[in-house]
Structures are given as structure tokens and as C-alpha cells.
Amino acid sequence: MSQKFNIPITRRAFMKMAAAAAGSLAAAPLLPTAAAGPMSGNTGDTISYAGKDIPVLFRADCCVVGGGPSGTAAAVSAAQSGLATVLIERGIALGGLGTLGCVLPFMDPLAPGCDTPYTKKLKERMRRHGIEMEDGVTRQGWINPEVLSLVLDEFCDEAGVSILYHTVFVDALTEGPRIDAIVVQTIAGLAAITAGTFIDASGDAILARTAGVPAERGYEKTGKNQPLSFRFEIGGIDIDRVYQYVSGELGEDWCKTAPPYYEIAEAMGRKQRYKLEAFMQRGVDSGELTAEEAVYMQGFTIIGKSGTMSMNCPELPLEFSATDPVSYSRGVSYGRKMMRHIFQYLHRHLPGFENAYISREATMLGARESWRIRGQYYLEEKDYHEQSRFPDAVARTAWFIDAHGEKISEKLPKGGFYEIPYRSLVTDEIENLLVTGRSISASFILQASMRIQPTCMSIGEAAGIAAAWAKNEGIPVNAVAWNEIPEKTRSYVSRG
Numbered sequence: 227m228s229q230k231f232n233i234p235i236t237r238r239a240f241m242k243m244a245a246a247a248a249g250s251l252a253a254a255p256l257l258p259t260a261a262a263g264p265m266s267g268n269t270g271d272t273i274s275y276a277g278k279d280i281p282v283l284f285r286a287d288c289c290v291v292g293g294g295p296s297g298t299a300a301a302v303s304a305a306q307s308g309l310a311t312v313l314i315e316r317g318i319a320l321g322g323l324g325t326l327g328c329v330l331p332f333m334d335p336l337a338p339g340c341d342t343p344y345t346k347k348l349k350e351r352m353r354r355h356g357i358e359m360e361d362g363v364t365r366q367g368w369i370n371p372e373v374l375s376l377v378l379d380e381f382c383d384e385a386g387v388s389i390l391y392h393t394v395f396v397d398a399l400t401e402g403p404r405i406d407a408i409v410v411q412t413i414a415g416l417a418a419i420t421a422g423t424f425i426d427a428s429g430d431a432i433l434a435r436t437a438g439v440p441a442e443r444g445y446e447k448t449g450k451n452q453p454l455s456f457r458f459e460i461g462g463i464d465i466d467r468v469y470q471y472v473s474g475e476l477g478e479d480w481c482k483t484a485p486p487y488y489e490i491a492e493a494m495g496r497k498q499r500y501k502l503e504a505f506m507q508r509g510v511d512s513g514e515l516t517a518e519e520a521v522y523m524q525g526f527t528i529i530g531k532s533g534t535m536s537m538n539c540p541e542l543p544l545e546f547s548a549t550d551p552v553s554y555s556r557g558v559s560y561g562r563k564m565m566r567h568i569f570q571y572l573h574r575h576l577p578g579f580e581n582a583y584i585s586r587e588a589t590m591l592g593a594r595e596s597w598r599i600r601g602q603y604y605l606e607e608k609d610y611h612e613q614s615r616f617p618d619a620v621a622r623t624a625w626f627i628d629a630h631g632e633k634i635s636e637k638l639p640k641g642g643f644y645e646i647p648y649r650s651l652v653t654d655e656i657e658n659l660l661v662t663g664r665s666i667s668a669s670f671i672l673q674a675s676m677r678i679q680p681t682c683m684s685i686g687e688a689a690g691i692a693a694a695w696a697k698n699e700g701i702p703v704n705a706v707a708w709n710e711i712p713e714k715t716r717s718y719v720s721r722g
């Protein structure tokens with residue numbers, strides 16, 4: 227028989243029900259003990275939302291919104307740490323921008339000792355599937371997106387994460403400083419999920435903002451987000467011919483590797499003097515390309531997809547916003563046209579592209595930056611330059627300040643790095659919320675450095691561990707002192 231209750235109810239009563247249904251609140255085992263296992267879904271309960279009775283699909287210990295690099299890592303580490311964990315994802319693949327957005331390779335955070343157990347395990351597993359990610363020179367992770375989504379499914383399956391695909395976050399039901407439940411749109415309609423801890427890994431801080439956490443967007447000096455890109459893949463390329471032409475005949479020497487790990491690029495107006503700039507300029511001069519289509523072109527080979535390159539372009543003009551739904555949607559159509567023009571130009575003129583075709587379009591636009599929360603600690607540019615260390619650090623990185631559209635590009639000295647504190651994942655406003663990935667509490671400039679996929683994964687991994695620790699200690703996640711968790715349980719330990 228279905229149990230019915232209405233929101234609002236008292237927080238205490240609600241949590242008591244949630245605890246009873248989820249089982250004992252006794253101490254959860256932490257890494258590396260056995261996972262809690264997937265939940266069956268459909269609790270039989272309903273909840274009243276906007277005048278309708280909607281089913282409570284899961285009563286979880288931990289609910290993660292967004293299955294990108296940070297969200298999947300968070301869900302896997304929470305489940306491995308013993309939490310009954312549900313992961314909601316609006317697409318039908320995990321990996322976020324890395325799969326749905328056609329973003330590769332994983333950039334090397336350039337910080338010695340930056341790998342955490344999750345990133346190490348991911349590389350090992352990709353290797354087992356025949357994808358040797360490292361080229362031995364650049365340490366970039368040359369992924370294959372279809373193998374990555376397969377591996378992430380495997381990770382979730384092994385850890386016991388319950389995944390809800392094609393499920394979109396809709397609303398947060400809060401009581402004072404806590405999120406009691408979220409409402410999601412599933413393939414069957416609206417449903418609710420209750421959890422002890424929620425992790426916002428949407429990249430857009432959608433859950434945090436809905437729950438009332440302050441957030442900011444864009445560069446404080448211009449109000450603009452970083453540019454959106456609409457990435458795609460081109461198949462049917464004779465990669466050896468491209469290599470021979472670009473690195474041989476044009477004498478391009480900045481790409482330190484050769485096929486199968488190979489990259490072409492030009493970035494007009496950024497004084498990087500790529501040899502392909504004159505090639506793209508000829509397209510502008512002939513009217514085959516617009517100046518904005520020629521402003522940035524980059525292509526990476528994909529390991530295990532011979533004859534295919536992943537294109538890090540077109541880069542949309544800054545007037546298209548990552549935070550305005552109407553402008554964003556116009557950007558999709560505009561970007562698709564830009565993509566076609568770039569493809570046609572390469573197809574007509576770049577040796578090796580004679581038999582090429584567009585083989586895949588991203589299914590989400592590439593937002594480098596949208597909203598960022600204001601949490602307990604706000605990382606800023608000075609943390610980058612001063613190479614800040616924090617006792618509660620959850621990750622380290624040295625990736626440069628890669629702010630497209632702002633012509634800011636700085637590198638730390640070799641061996642240098644800064645750390646990311648746990649406090650930039652939690653807020654004073656909502657006690658049972660963690661925010662991971664590219665929308666943690668950081669300024670526009672700092673975010674331009676910390677946003678790369680491996681760093682986002684390490685942040686997510688720590689969030690999952692902290693969620694389990696909070697349950698273990700009977701405290702909310704915003705009261706966790708990461709540095710007081712035993713070292714063997716932490717995914718990253720600061721050495722100062």
C-alpha cells in the first residue's frame with residue numbers, strides 16, 4: 227500500500243521517515259570496503275508536489291545531480307564508501323562534456339603527484355579496454371568517448387550506484403538549511419528522490435542555485451561567460467597525410483607527438499603563431515569562412531577511432547551566453563552552421579581531408595564556465611600565483627589560466643601547483659549539499675585553471691568520501707573537516 231505524505235512536513239519527521247526507509251543510520255563503512263549496492267527504485271511512497279502526487283523513486287544516502295567527470299567520480303566514491311547512492315543524468319551516457327560534449331583529451335593538470343585513486347583507476351581500466359591514454363610525452367589522456375562511457379557504466383555497476391538516465395533535475399524541496407528531496411523529470415514523468423546528502427555536479431550549479439545558494443557567472447570585468455563551443459568529430463581522414471602536410475610540409479613543430487597521438491591547431495589573434503593560421507586566413511579571404519569561424523580551430527586524433535579527429539571548434543562569438551537559455555539555444559543553431567563551414571573548408575583544402583565527413587556532433591554545447599557558487603572558501607587568482615596550500619585540500623593542479631575570449635594565459639613554474647580546499651565545495655546556506663566540478667566556489671580567472679577533467683574528477687571523488695564521512699560522524703557535509711578524516715580514507719592529503 228502506498229504511503230502518502232505532503233510537503234511541507236517538519237524536517238525532523240521527514241528525516242525520521244527517510245532514515246527508517248533507508249535502513250539503519252549506523253556508521254557507514256568507508257573506502258575501500260564493500261559497496262552498499264544498487265537500490266531497487268520505486269519505494270511505493272508518493273509525495274505531493276505542485277498539487278500532484280508524484281512517486282518517491284529512491285530514498286538514498288547520497289544523490290548526485292549530473293554524471294560528468296566530477297559527478298560520476300562523486301557517485302562512485304560515495305557508493306564505494308558504503309552509501310546508497312543515486313546518480314541522475316539528463317543524457318544517456320556518463321562522462322559529461324567528455325562524452326556528450328565530445329571534449330578530449332583529458333588535459334594533464336601538470337602538478338606532480340596530482341593523480342588520485344579514481345583517476346589512476348580510470349586510466350588502468352581504459353587500458354584494459356585497449357585504450358592506451360598516455361602518449362609517453364605530453365601525459366595528456368587521449369580518451370575514446372565510447373569506451374569512456376562504457377567504463378563509467380562499469381564503475382557505477384561495480385560500486386553499486388543506481389543511475390537514472392534521461393532524468394533532469396527540476397526542483398529542490400528545502401526545509402531550513404537542508405535539502406529534503408529533489409524533484410526530477412524521468413522518462414515516466416515527475417518523481418522525487420530523498421537523500422541525506424546531495425551533490426551538485428551539474429556544471430551549472432543548478433541544484434545549489436535552486437536551493438538558494440548564491441552564485442555568480444562570467445568575468446566580473448565584462449559580465450561575459452567564457453565562449454561556448456559546439457564540438458564535433460570528423461571521420462574518413464587520412465591522418466598520416468595530415469601529419470605529413472602539417473608537420474612535414476608546413477614545418478609545424480609545436481605538437482610534440484606523432485600519430486596515433488596527433489593534434490592540429492590554430493588560434494588567430496593569440497600570437498601563438500601556428501602554421502595553420504595562414505591556411506585558415508585564406509578561407510576568410512576567399513569568403514569560404516567568416517572571421518569568427520577562423521578564430522579557433524583544433525583537432526585531436528581519437529585512440530581506437532582510426533581516421534577520426536575530435537574538433538575543438540567552432541568557438542561561438544561571446545554574444546552567445548552559457549547562462550541565458552534563449553541565447554544558448556540560438557547558439558546551437560548558429561554553431562551548427564559554423565561547424566559545417568569549417569568542415570567544408572577543411573574537406574576542400576586540407577590534405578588528408580579529401581574523403582572526410584562529419585561523423586558525430588556533440589549532444590551538449592561546450593560550456594567552459596557558466597555559474598560558480600559562493601561557498602565557504604572563494605578561490606581566486608592570487609591562490610594560483612601564490613600556489614596556495616590548504617590543510618583541507620582535496621586536489622592539486624597547475625593547469626594554466628585558460629580563459630578563452632579574455633587573452634589571459636599564464637603558466638606556473640615547472641613543478642609548481644596550487645591546491646583546492648574542501649571549503650570551496652560547501653556552503654553556509656545549505657548544510658547537506660556539496661558542489662563539485664567546474665562550478666565550485668572560485669573566481670572566473672581561477673576557474674579557468676581548475677576546470678579540466680582530471681581535476682574535476684578528483685574534486686568529485688573527495689565529495690563522495692566526505693558524504694560518507696558525514697554520515698559516519700552524524701554531521702552535515704558542510705561541517706566536515708576534510709583534514710580530520712583519517713589519511714588512509716582521504717583521496718588526497720595536503721603535504722603543505
Ligand SMILES: Cc1cc2nc3c(=O)[nH]c(=O)nc-3n(C[C@H](O)[C@H](O)[C@H](O)COP(=O)(O)OP(=O)(O)OC[C@H]3O[C@@H](n4cnc5c(N)ncnc54)[C@H](O)[C@@H]3O)c2cc1C
Pocket residue numbers: 291292293294295296297314315316317321322323324326329330331332333393394395396427428429430432454455457538590591592593594595662663664665677678679680682
Ligand atoms: C569546448 C571545451 C573544451 C575543453 N577542453 C578540455 C580538454 O581538452 N581537456 C580537459 O581535461 N578539459 C577540457 N574542458 C573542460 C572540461 O571538459 C569541463 O570543465 C569538465 O567536463 C567539467 O566537468 P563537470 O563534471 O564539472 O561538468 P560537465 O562535464 O559539464 O558535466 C555535467 C553533467 O551534468 C549533467 N546535467 C547538467 N544539468 C543537469 C540537470 N538539470 N539534470 C541532470 N543532469 C544534468 C550534464 O548532462 C553533464 O553530464 C573543455 C571544456 C569545453 C567546454
